[in-house]
Amino acid sequence: MILYWPEQDESKKLLQEQAREFAKKEIAPHAAKFDQTGEFPVEVIRKLSDMGFMGMMVNEQYGGCGFDAVSYAIALEETAAACASTAVIMSVNNSLVCVPLETFGTEEQKREILIPLAQGKKLGCFALSEPGHGSDPAGLKCQATKVSGGYKINGTKNWITNGKEADYCILFATLDKTKGHKGICAFVVDTKTKGYQVAKIEDKLGITASSTAQLFFDDVFVPDNGLLGKEGQGLRIALSTLDGGRIGIAAQALGIARCAFDASKKFALEREQFGAPIAKLQAIQFYIAEMATEIQAARLLIWYAAKRKDMGLSYTKEAAMAKLKASEVAMWVTTKAIQVHGGYGYTKEYVVERNFRDAKVTEIYEGTSEIQKLVIAAQELGK
Ligand code: CAA
Numbered sequence: 001m002i003l004y005w006p007e008q009d010e011s012k013k014l015l016q017e018q019a020r021e022f023a024k025k026e027i028a029p030h031a032a033k034f035d036q037t038g039e040f041p042v043e044v045i046r047k048l049s050d051m052g053f054m055g056m057m058v059n060e061q062y063g064g065c066g067f068d069a070v071s072y073a074i075a076l077e078e079t080a081a082a083c084a085s086t087a088v089i090m091s092v093n094n095s096l097v098c099v100p101l102e103t104f105g106t107e108e109q110k111r112e113i114l115i116p117l118a119q120g121k122k123l124g125c126f127a128l129s130e131p132g133h134g135s136d137p138a139g140l141k142c143q144a145t146k147v148s149g150g151y152k153i154n155g156t157k158n159w160i161t162n163g164k165e166a167d168y169c170i171l172f173a174t175l176d177k178t179k180g181h182k183g184i185c186a187f188v189v190d191t192k193t194k195g196y197q198v199a200k201i202e203d204k205l206g207i208t209a210s211s212t213a214q215l216f217f218d219d220v221f222v223p224d225n226g227l228l229g230k231e232g233q234g235l236r237i238a239l240s241t242l243d244g245g246r247i248g249i250a251a252q253a254l255g256i257a258r259c260a261f262d263a264s265k266k267f268a269l270e271r272e273q274f275g276a277p278i279a280k281l282q283a284i285q286f287y288i289a290e291m292a293t294e295i296q297a298a299r300l301l302i303w304y305a306a307k308r309k310d311m312g313l314s315y316t317k318e319a320a321m322a323k324l325k326a327s328e329v330a331m332w333v334t335t336k337a338i339q340v341h342g343g344y345g346y347t348k349e350y351v352v353e354r355n356f357r358d359a360k361v362t363e364i365y366e367g368t369s370e371i372q373k374l375v376i377a378a379q380e381l382g383k
Contacts, residue, residue, distance in 0.1 A: 015071050019078035022051060027082035034085055034209035035354050040165055041086050041209055049120020053079070053090055055098045062102060062110050063118035069244070069306035073251040077299075080255025081262075084358035085209035087255060091248035092161045093117065096366075097124030097170055100241045101188065104229040113168055113188055125166035125191075126245075127157040127215060128238050134159065135371050137172065138181040138235055142217065144173035150223040151175075151187065156199070156216055159365065163213025164198050166191050170241075171217070172234050184234030187222045195220040206357035243316045244309065245366045246323040250302045253323070253330035253362035254295065260337035260355040261291045267341050267350075278340075287340055291333050298326040317379035324372035327362035334359040 026047050034041050048054055056072045058064020067075075072094065080087035101114040116122040133140045142155025153173050163169075169189045176183035189196065200214040229237050265288060268279035278284045305318035334356040338345035345352045363369045 012071055012074060015067075016074050016078065018051075019053075019075045020081075022047075023078045023082035027079065027086055031083035031086075032348075032351070032354065034083060036208075036348075038208040040211065041083070041089070044083070044086050045089060045120065045123070048079070048086070048090060054093050054120030054123075055114075055118025056094055058098050058102050058114065058118040063115035064098065064102075068310040069247060070303055070310060073247055073302050073306045076248055076251035077255040077258065077302075080252040081259040082255075083209070084252060084256050084355075085207045087252040088161055088207055088210045088249075089123075091245070091252055092126060093120075093124050095245040095248040096126035096241055097168070099244050100170055100186070100228065100237055103240075104186070104233075104237055105188070106225065108225060109188060109228070117168060122167035123162055123165050124168045124170065125160050125162040125213075126241070127160050127163070127169050127171045129157065129159045131156055131158050131214075135368060137238060138184075140172060140174060140184065141177075142171070142173040143177075144175045144185055144187070144222075146175065147221070150221055150226065151185075153187070153189070153195075153217045153220040153222060156214065158214050159202070160213045160215055161210055161365070163215050164201055164211035169196070169215070170228065171222075172238055173217075174234075175231060179232065181235040182232045184238075185231050186228040186234040186237045187226050188228050189217075189220060189222055189226060193220050193222070205360060206354070207361055242366055243319045246319040246372070247302060247306050247309065247315075249362055249366045250298070250305070250319070250322040250326035253326040253359065254298050254302060256355050256359050256362070257291075257295050257298070257326070257330040257333040260334045260352045260359075261288075261295055263351050263355075264288065264291065264337045264340040267344070271341075284340060287336050291336060294329045294333060298322070298329040301325050317376055320367070320372040320375040320379075323362075323367065324369050324376070327359070327369060330355075330359035330362050 052065035055064035056067040060066050098118050117124050128137050130140050144151045144153050171187045171189045174183045175185050195218040197216040198213050199216045202212040268284050271278045301322040305315050305322040308315040337352040344350050
């Protein structure tokens with residue numbers, strides 16, 4: 001593939017400027033408060049919806065903006081550079097909810113469910129992981145049983161971003177455990193359905209303004225038209241959806257790293273020790289140089305994976321590489337950013353403390369770093 005460079009593209013440059021301006025004005029000033037209170041950023045999400053950012057890649061006929069994946073990654077980086085919690089709420093609704101609905105949904109599901117989700121009038125979550133099945137979703141236990149007119153669902157789901165606030169849930173359950181992963185189905189569930197329970201909200205290290213819920217499904221009835229795709233297609237729907245989700249989380253990690261990097265440059269130029277700004281010290285210059293290089297390497301991997309998606313090429317491996325690199329860069333950069341800030345960086349007064357806590361989860365959710373390595377190795381070596 002020839003070298004692709006979104007900065008040559010005027011419309012992407014404009015989107016980046018708009019997203020950056022919006023994030024600076026409307027999101028960043030509230031981010032520390034969201035982090036401290038754990039308050040869901042309702043008003044920010046409403047404004048993001050007005051910008052068209054809650055269903056960015058969805059076709060206009062289904063309430064979206066028809067942006068490509070590169071544009072989506074650019075907008076997410078800007079959002080995450082202001083507030084990582086807001087970015088993951090946006091990422092889950094876009095990549096893990098709107099995309100599978102548009103890809104696998106019926107016309108009726110797209111008209112009734114996708115349109116309000118893409119417009120940001122409703123919010124979605126993606127319920128795959130379970131207490132005993134995080135990295136290994138093929139063995140999930142949540143049980144779907146065929147009943148007259150639909151299915152009854154029973155089971156527990158863990159680590160569900162947006163689980164508390166969601167109006168719709170993309171749920172994965174097995175219809176026949178003896179068929180292994182070929183028994184798994186995907187469903188779209190209205191969270192107001194009797195038996196859908198938010199059992200627990202996790203108390204987390206970072207991304208505190210985004211809810212992470214444990215959900216109970218107690219005889220939840222899903223009508224036949226709530227099946228997403230075909231019976232038995234569920235794991236493939238989940239894993240192909242996660243390929244796109246990983247580009248989103250990589251962009252979130254990149255935004256967190258960039259925020260810490262920008263703060264470090266500012267601090268290094270202002271903070272004086274030994275009679276001069278610490279930016280004059282080679283030790284600090286080396287950190288800044290390494291941070292800049294790592295961030296740019298991650299960004300190029302993200303744009304490359306997104307561009308392959310936009311071109312209709314396979315991108316499973318590239319999305320895994322982008323997420324692996326960007327999340328590890330986020331952890332490394334935020335660690336060094338605290339080092340540049342010294343004692344100040346260890347306090348809540350400086351944004352790098354929040355960046356450090358927010359970065360960690362990007363190495364865990366939507367597939368741990370170790371899972372990304374398995375995906376990359378399987379593509380390189382064959383399974
Ligand atoms: N796209 C489409 N289909 C795929 C696929 C992909 N990327 N990868 C595999 N498949 C298909 C395979 O073709 C196979 O189907 P057939 O048998 O019909 O050919 C089926 O899926 C099973 O494939 P594997 O045998 O390769 O799968 P596996 O069980 O060995 O698992 C894995 C591979 C890489 C470990 C995978 O399970 C994985 O990615 N695990 C991590 C899951 C994960 O990311 N969880 C996070 C959940 S979301 C979240 O974090 C919560 C949130 O709210 C943010």
